[in-house]
Amino acid sequence: MNIFGIQTISYLGANTSHGLKRLRETRDPVVITANGKVQAIVEDVLSYQQRQEQLAMLRILAQGRKQGVMAS
Numbered sequence: 001m002n003i004f005g006i007q008t009i010s011y012l013g014a015n016t017s018h019g020l021k022r023l024r025e026t027r028d029p030v031v032i033t034a035n036g037k038v039q040a041i042v043e044d045v046l047s048y049q050q051r052q053e054q055l056a057m058l059r060i061l062a063q064g065r066k067q068g069v070m071a072s
Contacts, residue, residue: 009034
């Protein structure tokens with residue numbers, strides 16, 4: 001994954017299909033700004049799903065650790 005692209009909300013609104021195509025092709029998250037402030041970060045579906053799976057695994061590991069400590 002590369003450094004985030006940064007786009008204004010107005011640019012994204014006017015170029016939605018291009019922005020979505022870029023997300024699918026590069027899988028690089030895009031920072032969305034409005035009035036000079038970061039409002040959101042957009043990522044492709046595959047990256048989101050992978051992140052959710054990783055978080056689920058980390059939760060399982062943390063729960064196992066917690067139970068291991070409590071059993072000691």
